[in-house]
Amino acid sequence: MIRVVTLDLFDDKQLAKLNRTLYTAFGVGSEHSGSAEMPPGLGEPVDAEKLLEQVKGIRAYQDDKVLLLTSRKLKERELPSGTAPTPGFARQGKDRSVITTQPHKDLEVGFKPVARQALHQLGHLWELHHCLDPRCSMYPPWTPSFSQGEPIFCTFCREKSEQKIRLAKS
């Protein structure tokens, strides 16, 4: 199942809405599994890779996928073309990801783009790759149109994620 772990305070109703959206997208249970402490010394903006390595107190079973949720800014990534904002981060096929509600005021105001980012990073945990369908949450997130889209998958990515989830369970 999907375990949403909060690193800052969030509204319960908005978290419930996010879990419903994740459940609809993946067809697998999603719940708020409590909060964790931001590791000391990371400062802000937060280094997403270090955060995933250092965060403690995450209770999850094998095959669970963890989505850390923060309202703090994540450190920009260095790309050959310059720096890029980091709305989320996950390593392909691993068990932990992180997203931020930044640059939105909160989860309510930024619900759609934040939920879309959540689908994208969790999709990577289930080994989905970037997708060419601009409506799909696996579309490259650095594209200008990404944040305008809905938190949904295309048929191909939905089926692929269902396959991966079934494989993980067996």
Ligand SMILES: [Zn+2]
């Ligand atoms: Zn990606």
Ligand SMILES: [Zn+2]
């Ligand atoms: Zn897709």
